[in-house]
Every structure is written in structure tokens, then in C-alpha cells.
Amino acid sequence: MGGTFDPVHIGHLACAEQAREAFGLDAVVFIPAGMPAFKLKRHVTSAEQRLRMCQLAVESNPAFDVSRIEIDRPGVTYTADTLRQLRAHYPKNVSLYFITGADAVCSILKWRESAAIADLADLIAVTRPGYVFTEEQRATIEQAGNFRIHLLETTGLAVSSSDLRARVAAGKSIRYLTMQRVLDYIHEHRLYVSGAHDKEAVQ
Ligand code: ATP
Ligand code: MG
Numbered sequence: 624m625g626g627t628f629d630p631v632h633i634g635h636l637a638c639a640e641q642a643r644e645a646f647g648l649d650a651v652v653f654i655p656a657g658m659p660a661f662k663l664k665r666h667v668t669s670a671e672q673r674l675r676m677c678q679l680a681v682e683s684n685p686a687f688d689v690s691r692i693e694i695d696r697p698g699v700t701y702t703a704d705t706l707r708q709l710r711a712h713y714p715k716n717v718s719l720y721f722i723t724g725a726d727a728v729c730s731i732l733k734w735r736e737s738a739a740i741a742d743l744a745d746l747i748a749v750t751r752p753g754y755v756f757t758e759e760q761r762a763t764i765e766q767a768g769n770f771r772i773h774l775l776e777t778t779g780l781a782v783s784s785s786d787l788r789a790r791v792a793a794g795k796s797i798r799y800l801t802m803q804r805v806l807d808y809i810h811e812h813r814l815y816v817s818g819a820h821d822k823e824a825v826q
Contacts, residue, residue, distance in 0.1 A: 624722040625693070625702055627784065628655045629668050629820070630809060631680045632801045634724075634782035636687075638749040641777045642722045643686055646747065650686050651722065652709075653677045656700040657693045660735065666820045670694040672812065679804040703736035706743035719744040720773075725756035732768050741770040748774050752781040785821065792818030 624639050631653070639651040655673045656662075667673075674691055681687035692708055693700045702721070709719055721744040723731070728748040731737055748756055761772050787797045792815055797806060809815065 624651055625654045625656060625705065627659045627662060627667060628653065628673050628677050629784050630673070630676045630787060630801060630805055630814070632782045632784060632787055634780040636680060636802070637780055638724070638777045639687065639722060640684070642720070642747045642749060642775055645775055646720060646773070648720065650688055653681060653687065653689045654693050654705060657696055658699045660699050660701060663699070668814060672814065676805045676808055679808055680802045682804065701735045703739040703743070706740060710743050720747050721745070722747045722749065724749055724751040725754040726751055728756055728772065729760065731770065732764060737768050741768050746770055746772045748772055749777045750775070750779055752779040788815045788820050789818070791815035
């Protein structure tokens with residue numbers, strides 16, 4: 624599962640767990656983006672801090688892991704490069720699934736080297752409140768891009784990292800919206816208090 628994870632929250636975790644269960648996955652690897660291609664114009668928390676929060680969030684689940692491959696790769700992060708790296712790393716009999724929310728999967732044909740992404744992994748598109756991804760859209764993308772997309776109905780959690788950041792900036796509680804350890808880390812490192820991330824986004 625790729626993402627900016629700025630910060631990781633229960634939406635990511637619950638979807639990953641439900642995808643793991645539904646598809647009998649041996650593991651789910653959270654891969655924080657080094658330099659997210661779609662977020663180049665806004666301030667993003669340092670890669671090491673986003674990675675650390677992911678590690679804290681998955682600690683209690685033996686089937687969850689965190690990888691720093693995108694963080695260690697220089698330049699803008701592209702999913703195709705990541706999947707190629709994972710493919711080379713795991714034995715041939717290991718199948719790769721890329722877990723993505725309904726908001727992200729809609730634009731997959733526009734991602735760099737989308738044909739390579741389609742070759743390297745199946746997609747698991749999880750539901751996300753506020754975003755529609757229909758069977759028709761699925762069929763269109765599958766045909767146009769040669770993708771294999773599995774739709775998975777997950778518990779609809781209308782949680783986003785943007786909302787968590789805005790809450791912290793407004794001095795509001797984010798308790799229960801992410802793991803307690805992540806929350807402690809955010810407070811300890813005074814992340815998101817200035818609201819700088821999202822102020823820059825609208826400039
Ligand atoms: P931001 O608001 O900063 O964009 P985000 O909450 O969307 O953050 P990302 O790191 O952008 O989180 O998302 C990583 C992946 O997780 C994407 O595929 C996204 O669609 C998915 N995702 C994030 N939140 C949810 C959620 N609440 N339900 C389902 N999928 C989600
Ligand atoms: Mg997002």
C-alpha cells in the first residue's frame with residue numbers, strides 16, 4: 624500500500640487489514656512515498672518522520688510491515704519503479720497486489736508508466752467515503768490499461784490525513800483517528816501545529 628501517510632490513520636490501517644483478510648495476503652507492506660508525484664507543490668512532513676509514524680502504527684500487527692524503498696530512491700516517487708523493485712526482490716511465485724483507495728484508482732491511467740503498473744500487480748480498490756468508483760469505471764480502466772482491478776467494500780471511514788492535519792492545526796483532538804503511538808509522536812514532535820502543510824497547498 625503506497626501513500627504519503629502524512630500522517631498514517633485508521634482509514635489506511637483498516638483498509639489494509641480488510642484487504643489482507645479478503646485476499647488472503649501474507650503481508651501488507653506500507654510504503655511511504657519519498658517525494659510524492661502529485662504533492663510536489665505542497666509541504667510534506669520529512670520522509671523519516673512519515674516512515675517512523677508508519678512503523679509505530681503497524682508495530683502491533685505481525686502481518687504489517689513498512690518499507691523505505693521509496694524514501695531511499697532519489698527523485699520523484701513513481702509506483703511503477705517501486706513495483707519493479709518489489710518484483711525483483713520477491714521470488715517469482717509471489718503475487719503483488721497494490722492497495723489503493725477509490726480516490727486514487729480513478730486516475731491510475733494517468734500515472735507514469737501505467738502499463739508497467741498493470742503488468743506488475745493486481746490492484747485492490749477499496750471504498751472510500753466521498754468517492755465513487757463504479758463497475759463501469761473499473762471495466763473502462765481494465766480495458767484501456769490492461770489492469771486487473773478488484774473492488775473491495777471496506778468499512779467506510781471518512782478519515783483523511785488532511786483532516787488530521789487540519790485538526791491538529793486548529794488545536795483539536797485526533798485521538799482514535801490514528802494509533803495512540805502515532806498520536807504521541809505527532810505531539811512530541813509538534814507536527815502539523817502551524818498548519819503550514821495545507822496553507823501552502825492553496826497558494
Ligand atoms: P491526504 O489527505 O494528505 O491526501 P490521505 O488520507 O488521502 O491523505 P494518502 O497518504 O494520500 O492519505 O493515501 C494513501 C492511500 O490510502 C491512497 O490509495 C488513498 O486512496 C488511501 N486512503 C486514504 N484514506 C483512506 C480512507 N479513509 N479510506 C480508504 N482509502 C483511503
Ligand atoms: Mg490522499
